[in-house]
Amino acid sequence: MIKEIREARRSAGWSQKALAGRIGVDAQAIKRLENGVGSVPNLLAVMAELNFCLTGLGPGKTLPEQLRARRQKRDLSVNAIASRTSLSRATIASLERGGGSVASLLRLLAVLAPRARRRAPERSYWGQVDRENRDSRFTPTDFLANIYAAFGEIDVDPCGSVLSPVIAHRRILLSEGGDGLVDDWAGRVAFVNPPYSELIKWLRRAHDQWRAGKVETVVCLVPVRTDSAWFHDTLSADADIYLLQGRVKFLDPGGKSQHTPFSLMVLGLGVTVEQKARYAELVPGYWLARRAGTKHAVQAN
Ligand SMILES: C[S@@+](CC[C@H](N)C(=O)[O-])C[C@H]1O[C@@H](n2cnc3c(N)ncnc32)[C@H](O)[C@@H]1O
Incomplete structure (x- = not known):
């Protein structure tokens, strides 16, 4: 489990320090956690930040709930599991309430659910193709025409491709040594149809760049994946979401139209009321209302 947490952090593109900053601890705490040392509350904060869940335990929204459900499913009393793990009853009770140490938690897991594993991160499914192929789906020209008409010229495509029809003043191209996850997205409007195999990483990047004021407006074309x-907790407070009616037919590297086996949405950051209205006139679908109670709800609607 600990090894999988390190992998999840790396695949989110974060250093130990970056992750530490996000959950308000020092980098040493993350380093220690990744060596199996530290507190369960810190571990739970890391899991939440990485959207990291375990399967092979019982049902439950949190790891402590899952631990308790698993013990009960196996019909084990606190006493029984305490003696099997050589942990005290107080330690078991504390772990089931989200306290205790990572070392105790690992010992409990080894006995209670030795086959518990990371739940595979959800991804939209393009079919049985390799990742390179799966991520090389380009935005079709007719879809782009409505983007230009509603949001204006595109200044930056941070995940561009020489094969893509996107017209942008600047494209960040892997093939030319660029990296949209590192390079600044400077400009007024960014259009982002990212590699869906790394969706969250790209949405986080979009949000970070927008929040940092590097780019005024970000328009993303992404699968409807809101889990x-x-x-x-974070993105929905700032994003405007347009649920598209029908499917977008992306282009493959040969320029052929591809069926897309999932629903898509346009996710905007910093879009204006006028841009939203114009887009809705042009494209079938509708803008979701911002969630009541989020910090920007009044300003956005
Ligand atoms: C789904 S395609 C979309 C291309 C284009 N933005 C469009 O809308 O047609 C995603 C592209 O992102 C590129 N890509 C992947 N990782 C990248 C990175 N770190 N920086 C820049 N581009 C990247 C891939 O090469 C791929 O061509």
Whole structure:
């Protein structure tokens, strides 16, 4: 589990320091956690930030709930599991309430659910193709025409491709040594149809660049995937979401139209009321109302 947490952090593109900053601890705490040392509350904060869940335990929204459900499913009393793990009853009770140490948690997991594993991160499914192929789906020209008409000229495509029809003043191209996850997205409007195999990483990048004021408006074309805690806790407070009616037919590297086996949405950051209205006139679908109670709800609607 600990090794998988390190992998999840790396695949989110964060250093130990960056992750530490996000959950308000020092980098040493993350380093220690990745060596199996530290507190369960810190571990739970890291798991939430990485959208990291375990399967092979019992049902539950949190790891402590899952631990308790698993023990009960196996019909084990606190006493029984305490003696099997050589942990005290107080330690078991504390772990089931989200306290205790990572070392105790690992010992409990080894006995209670030795096959518990990371739940595979959800991804939209293009079919049985390799990742390179799966991520090389280009935005079709007719779809782009409505983007230009509603949001204006595109200044930057941070995940561009020489094969893509996107017209942008600047494209960040991997093939030319660029990296949209590192380079600044400077400009007024960014259009982002990212590699969906790394969707959250790109949405986080979009949000970070927009919040940092590098780019005024970000328009993303992404699958309707709203399951992560980060989406609900952070992104949804700032994003305007347009649910598209019908499917977008992307272009493959040969320029052929591809069926897309999932629904898509346009996710905007910093879009104006006028831009939203214009887009809705042009494209079938509708803008979701911002969630009541989010910090920018009044300003956005
Ligand atoms: C789904 S395609 C979209 C291309 C184009 N933005 C469009 O809308 O047609 C995603 C592209 O992102 C590129 N890409 C992947 N990782 C990248 C990175 N770190 N920086 C810049 N581009 C990247 C891939 O090469 C791929 O061509």
